[in-house]
Amino acid sequence: MGGWQLIGNSRAVNALASAVSSGSPARSYIFAGPARVGKAAAALRLAQALNCAADDPPCLSCETCRRIGEAKFADLQTVTVEATTDGPAHKAISVEQMRDVEATVALAPYEGRKRVVIIDPAEEMSAGAQNALLKTLEEPPPHVVFILVSADADRLLETVRSRCRRVEFGLVAAAEIEAGLIERGTDAEQASVLSRLAAGRPGWALEAAVTPALLARRDDALDAARSLAGMDLADRIDAAEKLSDAFKRDRVAVDETLAQWLSWWRDIVLTQSGAGDAIANLDRREQIAADAERLDRARVTAFLEALRETRQHLRANVQSRIALDALMLRVPAKRQEGAPTTNT
Ligand SMILES: [Zn+2]
Structure with a gap:
């Protein structure tokens, strides 16, 4: 063959x-x-x-x-x-x-x-x-x-x-990734999940199919993406410092984390725009819907843009700490229960 x-x-x-x-x-x-x-x-x-x-x-x-x-x-x-x-x-x-x-x-x-x-x-x-x-x-x-x-x-x-x-080369349709995984011996149910989570990247799906740690890393990254919105500024700056240190050790891993953050926040924007069917992180649909409800759409959209810029800057060798601090300043805050529905 x-x-x-x-x-x-x-x-x-x-x-x-x-x-x-x-x-x-x-x-x-x-x-x-x-x-x-x-x-x-x-x-x-x-x-x-x-x-x-x-x-x-x-x-x-x-x-x-x-x-x-x-x-x-x-x-x-x-x-x-x-x-x-x-x-x-x-x-x-x-x-x-x-x-x-x-x-x-x-x-x-x-x-x-x-x-x-x-x-x-x-x-x-x-x-x-x-x-x-x-x-x-x-x-x-x-x-x-x-x-x-x-x-x-x-x-x-x-x-x-x-x-x-x-x-x-471009992103690959989930159905093609799913078929490719099944051809290579992944069972149908796992292939269905991984092909959605891969967000168009068959290389990630193929690796995840044989490396359970990759899925665990994804879960950690999504948990971190979600918790950002609940952190006060000091904790966010602390997170920026940790990420910057990690970047010095393994820039590929940090880029992957930021890619997962992007997918999380993109899903929130999609849900806020009424396109919840198109989200990548289907297994987190409920969390995404809850956060979409609680977060200001303009701010989420701005943060998504900031995430994209930060990845570009890190690839262009801008000082990682400065880029990540700037990113953390733009994290959208959750609305307090009962507070007015607009963020300042
Ligand atoms: Zn040959």
């Missing part, structure tokens, strides 16, 4: 598959779109399709496909941010890392047909790294394909973007 086997984004996948079968893949790609929708998985599939010797690649069962799937293939190079344990957790992809790439891509493929370089998250390349990459993109060796994976592709230099074929 071969093929690309990704959940959703069939238009992007079909475009890639036909570029491979017609023998005209681009030298460099940007896979753009939200987190956890399948960009990184598609990058591995493209690497497999370019190197698999089957009639209709990728077969996903040959030695080549298997080793690329496990990222253990000599001609597959993945460039990513390096984790740090203290100081600013964020370390950009450096010029030195790109110099390594430059040296490797000059060599002919060792065991496959194409060298594939995946840069993920590409927007984390420093300006210097992007300029170093640019030199290679201007005269790419014919046996090399670059794939820049990015949830924030507009942060890449225009000169880099213009050298790449852009492939857009």
Whole structure:
């Protein structure tokens, strides 16, 4: 059983598959779109399709496909941010890392047909790294394909973007995620729940299906999102400090928390707008309805916008503490029982 086997984004996948079968893949790609929708998985599939010797690649069962799937293939190079344990957790992809790439891509493929370089998250390349990459993109060796994976592709230099074929990935319908989970062995009831909670992100659903801790983390994040509205300012500033410390250790986890907060507050706005059927967190419908009743709609809408901005700012390396303090100042307060129905 071969093929690309990704959940959703069939238009992007079909475009890639036909570029491979017609023998005209681009030298460099940007896979753009939200987190956890399948960009990184598609990058591995493209690497497999370019190197698999089957009639209709990728077969996903040959030695080549298997080793690329496990990222253990000599001609597959993945460039990513390096984790740090203290100081600013964020370390950009450096010029030195790109110099390594430059040296490797000059060599002919060792065991496959194409060298594939995946840069993920590409927007984390420093300006210097992007300029170093640019030199290679201007005269790419014919046996090399670059794939820049990015949830924030507009942060890449225009000169880099213009050298790449852009492939857009989007959120995936819950029904498609549900079917994909069932195909992969998740039982129907769990698939139904996870596909709704995934909010369009099959990568999250696939991980949650095998990692119960992910669901527990989601529950914690939603509980925290809900409790914000009942906190006084001192507690909220305290929460900002904790989140900022966590951000220094694990920015991906904090981004995921903020994504869950967004989904919670978006559900409240939806409910306040009479679109309660469209909420993502169906298992929390009653809590959401109760909070929608108690919170001022204009303030909730403003807070939702603040959450979006904060995620952008944190990705752009604004000081986390300042960004999170500012966010906490905009938390909508619950109306007191019997108090007038407008917030000041
Ligand atoms: Zn194969």
